[in-house]
Amino acid sequence: MTLDTRRVNANVARSAAGVLSCAHCRQELEGTAENYLTLLPHYEGPVTDAGPQVCADTAEFIDVEIVFRQYYCPGCYTAFRTEVVPRV
Template identity: 45%
Template sequence: MHWQGGGGYGDPLLRSPEAVEADLIAGKVTVTAAEEIYGVAYDESSEHVDQARTQSLRLRIRDERKQRSTVEAVSGTRPILNVSHGRRIDDNLVEVRVDDSVLVACAHCGVQLADTATDDELWLGTFDGAPRTAGPQVTSDHATYVDGEVVFRQYCCPNCWTAVFSSIVPVEHPEHARTIALLGRRRVPWLCRRSDVRTAASLMS
């Protein structure tokens, strides 16, 4: 039997180091998992988080995400939007209105990820890797259960490299997490059809 526990919520690198430390003390995670999943360096001699090493480790993990991911080339520079008054789609995405445009931005750094009037997909870094790259909690061999190829798929903001969506899926699995038309299922129903953007924006004025 392989038991991996339930799925997490949000980017593990955004979790409070103190919360990870509490889990370590309670035996809920290992020192290895704390480092590889949460980017938290634990000093076993002092039994406390090493804050300096943790900051360095988290920066290194973000850089690793950048190096391993594929990002679609775009013309020009993507603007950084003010998301402080934006409308949350979820913990990672924000809808921002600029004049008559309805834009989607990263909730963490504000970089524009899509213009709902012209884009079909979010501009995200994409990584497909072996399931075990998801972390040390993945211990089973997928070939034992399925015939097709399975990958760990992670989408990240191409500016701050926060993980927006991560999952273990068949390699041919549709990229639903990037699809603009499906963002409406994350609390913004009028984003479902791009043709409705102008009408919906005027109704909310």
């Protein structure tokens, strides 16, 4: 990271020109600080991918399908965000 970049969060930096990049590998990222997450590659799978601490049978509690989703850097594959959410 150079002096003309500022951290957006632990994983993303923004240059003085407003270009976002991965704070770990400097891969340039699409979008703005407000929408870059939606433009990142992501993995989506069954809730069980979140680990044994997460209830696998969500149909017992909620009527919509629930998925495990993980957004990651396209350069170094660092997970930027992990969530268990309704499928959209």
